Amino acid sequence: MAPRQHSLRSALAVAPGTVNLAGYDSGDTPLAPGKKKATESATLQHADDLAQLQERLFAERKRSLLLVLQGIDTAGKGGVISHVVGLLGPAGTTVTAFKKPTPEEAAHHFLWRIRRALPDRGMIAAFDRSHYEDVIVPRVHETIPQAEWAQRYDEINAFESALSDSGTVIVKCFLNISYATQRDRLLARLDDPTKRWKFREGDIDERAYWSDYQVAYTAMVQNCSTEVAPWYIVPSDHKWYRNWAVGEIVRETLAEMDPQYPATDLDLPRLARRLAPPY
Amino acid sequence: MAPRQHSLRSALAVAPGTVNLAGYDSGDTPLAPGKKKATESATLQHADDLAQLQERLFAERKRSLLLVLQGIDTAGKGGVISHVVGLLGPAGTTVTAFKKPTPEEAAHHFLWRIRRALPDRGMIAAFDRSHYEDVIVPRVHETIPQAEWAQRYDEINAFESALSDSGTVIVKCFLNISYATQRDRLLARLDDPTKRWKFREGDIDERAYWSDYQVAYTAMVQNCSTEVAPWYIVPSDHKWYRNWAVGEIVRETLAEMDPQYPATDLDLPRLARRLAPPY
Numbered sequence: 001m002a003p004r005q006h007s008l009r010s011a012l013a014v015a016p017g018t019v020n021l022a023g024y025d026s027g028d029t030p031l032a033p034g035k036k037k038a039t040e041s042a043t044l045q046h047a048d049d050l051a052q053l054q055e056r057l058f059a060e061r062k063r064s065l066l067l068v069l070q071g072i073d074t075a076g077k078g079g080v081i082s083h084v085v086g087l088l089g090p091a092g093t094t095v096t097a098f099k100k101p102t103p104e105e106a107a108h109h110f111l112w113r114i115r116r117a118l119p120d121r122g123m124i125a126a127f128d129r130s131h132y133e134d135v136i137v138p139r140v141h142e143t144i145p146q147a148e149w150a151q152r153y154d155e156i157n158a159f160e161s162a163l164s165d166s167g168t169v170i171v172k173c174f175l176n177i178s179y180a181t182q183r184d185r186l187l188a189r190l191d192d193p194t195k196r197w198k199f200r201e202g203d204i205d206e207r208a209y210w211s212d213y214q215v216a217y218t219a220m221v222q223n224c225s226t227e228v229a230p231w232y233i234v235p236s237d238h239k240w241y242r243n244w245a246v247g248e249i250v251r252e253t254l255a256e257m258d259p260q261y262p263a264t265d266l267d268l269p270r271l272a273r274r275l276a277p278p279y
Numbered sequence: 280m281a282p283r284q285h286s287l288r289s290a291l292a293v294a295p296g297t298v299n300l301a302g303y304d305s306g307d308t309p310l311a312p313g314k315k316k317a318t319e320s321a322t323l324q325h326a327d328d329l330a331q332l333q334e335r336l337f338a339e340r341k342r343s344l345l346l347v348l349q350g351i352d353t354a355g356k357g358g359v360i361s362h363v364v365g366l367l368g369p370a371g372t373t374v375t376a377f378k379k380p381t382p383e384e385a386a387h388h389f390l391w392r393i394r395r396a397l398p399d400r401g402m403i404a405a406f407d408r409s410h411y412e413d414v415i416v417p418r419v420h421e422t423i424p425q426a427e428w429a430q431r432y433d434e435i436n437a438f439e440s441a442l443s444d445s446g447t448v449i450v451k452c453f454l455n456i457s458y459a460t461q462r463d464r465l466l467a468r469l470d471d472p473t474k475r476w477k478f479r480e481g482d483i484d485e486r487a488y489w490s491d492y493q494v495a496y497t498a499m500v501q502n503c504s505t506e507v508a509p510w511y512i513v514p515s516d517h518k519w520y521r522n523w524a525v526g527e528i529v530r531e532t533l534a535e536m537d538p539q540y541p542a543t544d545l546d547l548p549r550l551a552r553r554l555a556p557p558y
Contacts, residue, residue, distance in 0.1 A: 085369045086368060090365050090369065093369060190554075264475050272466060275462050
């Protein structure tokens with residue numbers, strides 16, 4: 001592919017080959033329209049473009065968009081849902097948060113619950129966590145044999161390839177934060193009485209596995225960045241940058257899809273006559 | 280109940296007894312904070328209150344809110360979803376548009392598809408059409424015997440009463456427009472190339488049944504306004520009033536529910552120590 005000039009997607013897409021996640025600066029702000037205030041304002045200004053593009057996607061009813069969000073606790077998946085997915089129209093958008101599998105989910109293939117949440121034609125689906133949890137948590141905590149999780153990367157690529165063939169455009173954002181940023185955010189949850197309910201002591205315990213998570217995330221972006229379903233590594237230490245960047249990635253993607261209103265063959269003069277008063 | 284001073288809900292709630300829908304002025308704007316511009320601005324200002332109340336509802340995870348929207352074609356159900364439900368957080372909100380029943384839906388009791396779309400604890404669900412379609416369309420078009428649809432009013436009241444007992448607060452808004460307003464909106468759809476895809480000639484055909492629809496809507500609000508699930512008749516000829524009013528009804532309802540953050544028994548000093556650098 002020719003490089004896209006000024007495209008945020010080309011700036012944030014995972015480079016081919018061996019990935020060194022430590023080399024991606026989580027505090028960076030590439031192509032940001034300004035500092036914090038200007039960038040927050042630019043994020044809100046996405047709303048009009050997104051609304052128009054989404055309306056056309058919905059009217060066209062041929063394709064759909066899947067936005068996958070991954071990242072460690074406090075990386076900002078929920079924040080992106082609020083501040084970016086919240087800019088979209090609720091009638092054309094579904095949000096699914098994938099938590100620890102329920103007994104029913106665990107009794108099925110790991111893609112079972114994913115397939116049930118895929119977007120219908122014309123819709124945008126956002127996943128807060130996804131099928132990628134199934135190559136992260138079991139790998140970090142060694143809850144299933146390596147042979148089992150290791151084959152999932154190919155399964156995921158095949159699944160996403162078929163999904164793409166059926167008309168779903170896939171956008172995957174890995175929200176990348178530093179170890180110190182996670183500490184700050186966990187402390188902030190403790191400090192703020194309106195955020196304390198989100199706090200689980202287990203979140204601190206999980207920090208002991210930080211390096212193992214980095215290994216698992218590295219394998220995820222390295223093994224599953226494909227032409228039809230690339231991973232974008234979004235620097236997420238700055239919430240204002242993270243929100244703008246995911247919004248811009250979605251906007252660029254929808255603009256490239258360029259959905260069209262369906263042609264109509266309405267006999268306009270006759271219909272207008274039928275609606276003339278007193279009818 | 281004592282009258283609620285300055286409550287929009289008490290102003291728009293269906294009065295007990297026999298309803299005369301023709302007596303409800305669809306162009307009225309009771310308790311509006313101003314004219315068009317001021318009212319549109321007030322609608323946007325609902326966002327902060329709604330976000331805070333919804334966050335508390337979500338954190339509390341004990342109760343839920345169901346917003347039912349009914350109204351004839353072009354009354355503005357979709358507009359309310361965009362402009363009011365769009366103010367809510369997408370992670371805590373589901374939107375379901377009930378269309379002509381699919382073969383699978385038609386093979387079940389009419390409440391089957393409704394039950395599947397009810398809000399989980401902590402969530403807000405918005406219904407674009409609802410179980411009330413099943414006492415409107417079959418009644419207007421006489422597709423099922425009267426004995427069958429006539430018993431549905433009691434069934435619906437029993438269903439909503441049980442739902443309320445289980446912790447779901449129910450808000451039902453009938454978007455009331457005039458015959459002339461519907462004409463204007465259908466003509467606007469024909470005129471605007473970006474709206475033409477929504478136009479169906481069947482929408483004009485249905486206008487021949489206008490009076491029958493008014494009869495069916497009258498029976499709906501008269502038979503199914505209960506203490507736990509009142510109907511509000513929202514004057515909807517002015518889109519700016521309709522959006523503000525539904526937003527205000529939802530805001531009043533959530534404020535009355537007054538959801539609370541759950542109490543936590545976190546040992547804050549110990550947890551903060553666990554998070555001290557370098558950990």
